[in-house]
Amino acid sequence: MQDILKSNFIKEIGDTAANMYRLGWNERNGGNISYMLTKEEVEPYCDINKTIRKLPLDIAFPELAGKYFLVTGTGKYFKNISIDPEKNLGLIRISDDGTFSHLLWGYSDGGTYTSEIHMHLGAHMQRLKTDPNQRVVIHAHPTNVVSMTHIFPWDEREFTRTLWQMCTECIVIFPEGVAVLPWMVSSNAKIGMASAEKFSDFRILVWALHGCTATGDSLDEAFGLLETVEKGAEIYMNIVGKGERHGIDDEMLKGVVEAFNIKVRDGWL
Ligand code: 2HA
Ligand code: ZN
Numbered sequence: 530m531q532d533i534l535k536s537n538f539i540k541e542i543g544d545t546a547a548n549m550y551r552l553g554w555n556e557r558n559g560g561n562i563s564y565m566l567t568k569e570e571v572e573p574y575c576d577i578n579k580t581i582r583k584l585p586l587d588i589a590f591p592e593l594a595g596k597y598f599l600v601t602g603t604g605k606y607f608k609n610i611s612i613d614p615e616k617n618l619g620l621i622r623i624s625d626d627g628t629f630s631h632l633l634w635g636y637s638d639g640g641t642y643t644s645e646i647h648m649h650l651g652a653h654m655q656r657l658k659t660d661p662n663q664r665v666v667i668h669a670h671p672t673n674v675v676s677m678t679h680i681f682p683w684d685e686r687e688f689t690r691t692l693w694q695m696c697t698e699c700i701v702i703f704p705e706g707v708a709v710l711p712w713m714v715s716s717n718a719k720i721g722m723a724s725a726e727k728f729s730d731f732r733i734l735v736w737a738l739h740g741c742t743a744t745g746d747s748l749d750e751a752f753g754l755l756e757t758v759e760k761g762a763e764i765y766m767n768i769v770g771k772g773e774r775h776g777i778d779d780e781m782l783k784g785v786v787e788a789f790n791i792k793v794r795d796g797w798l
Contacts, residue, residue, distance in 0.1 A: 533574035533634060534614060538566060538599055542618065543611030545667070545748045546601070554669040554759070555607040560740070561643035564599040564748065565653060565664040566620075571597050571633070575620060580631040584621065584641050587718040590650045591627035592657070598623070600642040600649065602635070616640070623650075643668075644716035651725025652744055656732070662746040669755060670740040673762035678709075678737040680769070685709040686797055688735065692761035693798075694776035697785055700798075702757040704791045708734040715739055733758055 533539060542564055549555045571577060577597075598621050601610065605617040619635035619642055630642070643649065649666045656663035681688060689706035693699045708731035713720045715736065724742065727734045733743045733754050741758060745751030768774050777785075779798055786793055 530575070531573045533620075536570075536574050538564060538570065539614050539618070540611075541748050542599060542601075543614060545752055546607040546610040548752070549667075549669055550607040552671075552759075554671045554755075556670065558604050558606050560607055560667075560669040561601045561645050561649065562599075562668070562748075563601075563643075563646075563649040563653065563666045566597045566599060568597065571620065575634045577622065577633060579633065581634070582632045582636075583624075584619075584630040584632055586627075586629055586646065586650070588647060588722070589627045590623060590654055592654045593623045593650055594625050594627045596623050596653075597621070597633075598649075598653075599635075600646065602640045602642060603644050604640065645721070647718040647721025648724045648742065649721075651721045652728045652734075652742065655725050655728040656744045658729070660746065663744060665745050665748050665751040666742060667744075667748070667751045667755060668740060668742040671755060671759040671762070673766045674735055674741045674759055675738065676766050677762045678735060678739075681765075683709050683711050683737045689794075689797060691765060692758060693782055694778070695761040695764040697777065698757055699761045700777075700782055700785055700793065701789050701791060702754060703733060704786070704793045705731060706794045706797055707731065707758060710734060710736050712737045712739065 542562055600619050602617050602619060610617045615635055615637045620633045621630040623630055645668055652666045685708050688709050708727035710723055724734055735741050743751040743754040745754060782798055
């Protein structure tokens with residue numbers, strides 16, 4: 530058996546978490562990551578037939594039966610993931626009926642997965658229906674996105690259009706827009722399922738007054754999506770209330786869409 534601490538996936542998730550912590554998006558134990566792995570990736574590093582513990586789920590995910598995920602632990606700090614991966618991460622396989630998880634490695638202090646596990650698994654389930662390469666869900670508390678939800682209507686079309694108007698890259702990186710859910714109590718199956726519904730045709734979701742979750746086929750892709758939404762929100766928060774603004778108007782946005790041959794969500798431009 531090879532040393533899992535030397536695997537690419539442990540290094541990648543630790544590096545991503547450390548970056549996010551440094552950006553100030555994951556104060557204390559804020560935020561969580563899940564990274565879907567294949568059996569072939571996992572097998573060299575751990576005995577996939579040995580269940581350390583069974584971890585419960587509040588709802589069943591039969592669509593994800595048998596799938597492997599590396600998931601950050603509940604109450605764990607992003608800044609510590611690369612320092613002590615075995616305590617702060619868990620490697621799980623969803624049971625054959627989708628009703629619980631087998632812990633195969635990690636959570637070495639007796640811990641369990643993030644309290645947002647239902648949102649993560651719901652997001653994977655939905656994204657996999659439209660993108661078979663989907664592997665990553667990242668949840669964070671980017672300061673400017675959260676700030677913007679304090680002063681801006683929780684309307685996903687208007688929220689998206691305003692971000693598109695902030696800098697040229699936004700419409701290029703998220704032409705299908707940003708989903709928005711009104712404030713809800715988090716860390717439960719209810720918000721998990723409401724989020725999953727949004728992920729049926731969005732890759733990024735804002736939770737008003739809380740944070741933001743991005744999905745992608747790699748950690749870089751999901752992280753880059755979060756970064757771009759946060760950049761748009763940062764510019765908005767910098768300029769709001771400071772007098773007349775230019776904004777990238779619809780004609781200019783159409784020029785970008787044409788130049789980059791982008792498919793924008795119908796009726797949003
Ligand atoms: O893990 O971010 O939404 C803490 C959270 C809950
Ligand atoms: Zn959160």
